[in-house]
Amino acid sequence: MSEPLLEVDDLTVQYETDDGMLTATSNASFSISEGEFFGLAGESGSGKSTLAKAIIGGLDDNGQVSSGTITYRGEEIQDLSDKELSQRIRWKEISWIPQGAMSSLDPLQRVSEQALEIGNVHTDLPDEEIRDKLKETFDIVGLQE
Structure with missing residues (x-):
């Protein structure tokens, strides 16, 4: 064994x-x-x-x-x-x-879609800028886009 x-x-x-x-x-x-x-x-x-x-x-x-x-x-x-x-x-x-x-993330929805939704609710940033910030955050924590 x-x-x-x-x-x-x-x-x-x-x-x-x-x-x-x-x-x-x-x-x-x-x-x-x-x-x-x-x-x-x-x-x-x-x-x-x-x-x-x-x-x-x-x-x-x-x-x-x-x-x-x-x-x-x-x-x-x-x-x-x-x-x-x-x-x-x-x-x-x-x-x-x-x-x-x-309850934090929906496993059936893309993370990028959820991030856009969160960004749209909590900021006035355009979608492209929210995506750029998400990519930057992923890079900081070592996750692939």
């Missing part, structure tokens, strides 16, 4: 608050194999987003992985620097789609 693509083992995530440490996720464990589909379900506030953010190194400044490991392709990644994660893994190998994403 091959090693898992992603393995979360006994992961606990805590946030520092004015009242002390708050445990957001406690002792979470799962593994995902290459080619496997994986869904994480739970009630609102149960820690799904916290787990995803911990995996991609996107916890808020007051958040930390206090115990456990996150292993990707055989390498523990929970202690990698922000720069290392960005250069090697984050958004290249592992991405996160927030739970409200389906």
Whole structure:
């Protein structure tokens, strides 16, 4: 049997608050194999987003992985620097789609059409200028037109 693509083992995530440490996720464990589909379900506030953010190194400044490991392709990644994660893994190998994403963009409509609609509602810019700004934004974040 091959090693898992992603393995979360006994992961606990805590946030520092004015009242002390708050445990957001406690002792979470799962593994995902290459080619496997994986869904994480739970009630609102149960820690799904916290787990995803911990995996991609996107916890808020007051958040930390206090115990456990996150292993990707055989390498523990929970202690990698922000720069290392960005250069090697984050958004290249592992991405996160927030739970409200389906209400943000219509998956059946072109992004350019939605951007024009948003631009027309919130600006007085002509369509061509809105398209140019969209292309510029895509370039800044590294997306293809």
